Amino acid sequence: MDNERADQVKVLAPTGMLGAGFPEATIERGLALGADVISVDGGSTDSGPYYLGASQPKTTRAAVARDLRILLKAAAGAGIPLIVGSCGTSGTDSGVDWVASIVADILADEGLRMKVARIYSEQDADTLLERLEEGRVHALPPLGELQPSTLRGCTHVVGAMGHEPIVAALEEGAQVVLAGRATDTAIAAAYPLMKGMPAGPTWHAAKIIECGGQCTSNPRSGGVLATVDADGFTIEPLDPDAACTPILVAAHMLYETVNPFEMREPDGTLDVHEAVYTALDDRTVRVEGSRFHVADQHTIKLEGARITGYETMSFSAIRDPHIVRHIDDWAALMRTMISQRVAQTLGLSEHKYAFDLRLYGHNAILGHLDPADGAPREVGVMLLVNAPDQATATAVAKIANPLMLHLPTPDMNYLPSLAFATSPAEVERGPAYEFVLNHVVDTRTPTEMFRTEFEEATHRG
Structure with a gap:
């Protein structure tokens, strides 16, 4: 992967969740507008603990395969990476392998050769117990101190990775990154950060586009394209008939956040107190003034179900x-x-x-x-x-x-x-x-809790 710094990076977010569907024409338009990377979320905790506890996907294989086929062909044709986060809904190891098997079938069917990285985020209870004994596990409200029996009782535990494991995979030449549980924003922020874009605009843009077209006037019509540069970011819908407005864009900071002006990531906190949202025209918005405060301690949030x-x-x-x-x-x-x-x-x-x-x-x-x-x-x-x-x-x-x-x-x-x-x-x-888990782990390195494997897809026949 070319690691040369860029003046700007264009991130194509096709939909809020892999398997939810999108018009194929919106992807073609995103490529025509110069997309540098495609990022898409593959999971969520929105639908409750079953999908993590049972390690089962919420989406059907056919729906995921339909979306992936379009995105893989688009990424391969444009020579840009495709990043999928929280594979298999909850980001368990089997969820990553499930999506990887679909990718392998599509690459073989289409005769595409792409280097695929699998990043595993499932956590071993014994290792977490060691970190608990070391005082490196901390509760988030409203839960109290983590009990060893709670960890042992979980059927599956995942850690929500930040951008760093994804960047490491891209730097190793991955053209397709299939990540386990990741923060919704990390998958969109990884490539711009790798290319030298400032953290404030990058994380803010990633937050706005995490749900695809939800920040537009017609969320059903497809995703968005965010252009991140040294001073801010610009966002526009991929459907020419949809629009972004300052209110629609700013409102997405209210979504799934405790504080609409701040949002914690593993390596720091996004701060949008001074962000200014400006309409460039009737469908495009420019955002400037976002800041990012690097934390003294890198942390990984745990999710577990029993x-x-x-x-x-x-x-x-x-x-x-x-x-x-x-x-x-x-x-x-x-x-x-x-x-x-x-x-x-x-x-x-x-x-x-x-x-x-x-x-x-x-x-x-x-x-x-x-x-x-x-x-x-x-x-x-x-x-x-x-x-x-x-x-x-x-x-x-x-x-x-x-x-x-x-x-x-x-x-x-x-x-x-x-x-x-x-x-x-x-x-x-x-x-x-x-x-049963709402806790974070202090990490020594941003990637130590995650494991990455690579494979090169080959032509069928």
Whole structure:
């Protein structure tokens, strides 16, 4: 990879997540505008702990392959690198290998020869325990001191890498970088930083383009191109009919940040207090004044998930007007009846299992924080049971089955019939997971917690 410093670097961000799709014409336009690198995020924690805990991708192989085929051909044709971060949704080692297998198939199918780097970010519990004993692991709010048992209980732990392992792979000649868990911004910041662009504009631009076209007037129409230089950066949509405005660009600093003016990365903090957003025309924005403060200690954030039990779900729907008018009383009775019948039938006390009754259409999401005014026309009732094993969870749900179908309110003189959504009503969801790590590790070098492997794709035949 040519490491010569540049006057500016153009980063093409095609979409917010690999597999989400984008119009192929937007990639062609990005290349025509002179893109120097393509960066795309392959994962997120947005959809909960299952994907890390089970090490399973959220996206389908077909969707990822479709996007990668377009991007690999574009990168190869233009002679620019392609960087994918948080492969396989959660960035586990198997997630990296899963994406790498798709890349290998595409390169062979298309007759392309590209050097591929795999950067693994999964962490070994024993090594982390050593660092914990050395006092190099620190909690982030609201969690407290990390307990060894928590680490041992995780099915998978990853460290969120910064730009440094990606830069190291590029400097070794990688044309395709497939990274494990990485900060969303690191994958877009790596190449400009390697080319000598200042950290303030680079990290700010990377933050704005992390979700592709979300900072534009039409997020569905494709990604964006950010041009980073010595004084700031310029951003424009890849779809000619979409627009970036100062408000849309500035607003993305509100997204997934505790402080809209500061954002911590492994090697320091982005500071946009003095950033100025200027419309160059009706669809392009210029940003200047971003700063980056290098930290005294480089840190890597840990993400880990563990099994909390096994879940079984059932869903019923209510349109009986009397029950709907007294839905809170009905739900309270349902909770009492389930507890009583489980104790009578299975002999289980409530600390041996748990269940949640959610009334969709009536305060299911925010509950008492945003209570409904008046009675809805219909209510969906979801019963979610969690138990130490699948059989117990399903047994509890089956005991609740007659109640979910026929439970009257205390003042009703007839037996109502409610509506199950499926037959059978009970759906076994398997193991349930929870995030249990919100901690950082002090590192001696920015790359010590990550492992990189290279391979050269060869022509098929």
